[in-house]
Amino acid sequence: MEKNPHALLLLLFLLLLNLSLPSLQQKLDALDLRALVSIKNSLTDVPSRRSRAGFFSTWDFASSDPCSSFSGITCSSLGRVTTLTLGTGLAGSLPPAVSDLAELTQLILYPGIVTGPIPTQLGRLVNLRVISLTNNRLTGQIPSTLSLLTKLHTLDLSYNHLTGSVPPGLTRLPMLKVLILSSNDISGDIPSVLSQLLHLDFSRNRLTGHLPQPLPSTLRYVSLAENDLAGPISGFFDSISDLVHLDLSMNRFSGALPASLFRTSLPSLLLQRNNLSGWVPSVVPEDQPSYGEGSIVDLSHNSLTGELSPILASVESLYLNNNRLIRKVPREYVKSVDVGTTRTLYLQHNYLSGFPVQPGWVLPDTVSLCLSYNCMVPPVGLAACPTSAGTELSRPASQCTVFNYG
Structure with a gap:
């Protein structure tokens, strides 16, 4: 049979091509x-x-x-x-x-039920920029070897079962911007050096001690809620001018509120359930911007005293309940509620003596206002109050008289 030279050449070409290609796994x-x-x-x-x-x-x-x-x-x-x-x-x-x-x-691990420790050998991966191992069941301590990752930008180990303390070298990494260790069982003090962080979240752990000083001026987001931190908070925020979220709630912080917290209209300020005392400045700076849409300030369940300052009148969601505030509510708050700038205003369980509205005033449908258990009869009903406010409209007169809150 006569052989086709073109077919032979084609067969030879395909054979050579096949030999020259690596296998799939060799790639x-x-x-x-x-x-x-x-x-x-x-x-x-x-x-x-x-x-x-x-x-x-x-x-x-x-x-x-x-x-x-x-x-x-x-x-x-x-x-x-x-x-x-x-x-x-x-x-x-x-x-x-x-x-x-x-x-x-x-290196990213999505939510699951992965258990066991974080491999200490990760410290050898010198090119790592992102480690996110959230919402699993990882145990053991945070490997100190992660402090060797000089290119690391983001570390998120939240919602696991990690124990031990925060490795001091971790917060000194020069490129680290986002550090999230929330919802673990981490204990000990917060490292004093926090590098150039933008986002810091150590909430829902067992951290003790005081706030590190000074906090880096680069910070935009700070959450240390639900720990066992104590001491004053004054003096720590003077240099943080661009902070947009601060949550120190449910700790044991004490002392006066620093005036620096109210100079830039921090749009998210959560300090509830501490032992804070004093009050915010009564004079509003001329150049202070308004809090604006979406703002929230929660100073509830503290020991704040004195008259209610008009400086917070433009906050959209304001929680000042369960303190020791006195006198009448400033008209700035009434106006803000009336026009819908403030949509939630909780003032229950204080010693306030009045909410100056005109007869026949109607609470806007979009507003939640609670004034119960003060030294007055609320001009509006309790429909907008949370269940925790109780059913009593006013404090006993003896409490208001003894403390001259009438």
Whole structure:
């Protein structure tokens, strides 16, 4: 049979082409490939009613290219894994082999029931910029080796079962901007050096001691709520001019409120359930901007005294209940409620003696106002009061007379 020279040439070309192409798995660095195999062996998909296909359903090492087909994987042009995003609903533990992904810049673990410690070997991944391991059941201490990650920008270990203290070197990392350790069982003091942080959240832990001084001027968001922190808060916020959220609620802070907290109309100020005393400045600075839409100030359940300052009259949601405020409510608050600037105003359980409205005044439908248990009969009903306010309209006259709050 006569052979077709064109067919032979085509067959030879295809054979040479096939020999020159690497296998699918050869596209990924061999060390990274072994690390991914170890990760899959250490974690499992938890069955879900919403989806039959788990996160690892695309991780087929026999026939797929990890760089192009595996969920949660991004690779560089050199075949090294640069981002690893482990999906929702995984169980098991994080293996030390994660640290073999030498070019990794982002390590993200979505909510699941992953247990065990955070591998100390992560400190070898010098290119890491983001670590987010939230909403799982990780245990043990925060590895001090994370303090070696000089390129780290974001660390979020919230909603786990981590114990121990905050590694001091962690808060000194030069590139770290976001540090979230909330909802764990972390104890001890807050490190004194907080680098150039923008976002700090240590809420819902067992931290003790005082606020570190000074706080970095770069901070925009601070939450230390629900700890066991104590001492004064004055003097710590003088240099933080761009702060937009401060939550120190449910601690044991004491002393007077610093005037610096009210100079920039901080749109989210939560100091409730502490032992704070005194009151805010009575004079509103001429250049102070109004609080505006969406603002919230909660100073409830403290020991604030004196007359109610007009400086907070433009806050949208204002909680001053359960303090020791006296005299009449300034007309600025009535006006703000009347025009709808203030939508929530809780003043119950104080010693206020009046809310100056005209006869026949009607509370706007969009406003929640509570004035119960003061030294007056509220001009409006209790429909807008929370259940915790109780059913008594006014304080006993003896309390108002003894303390001259009438």
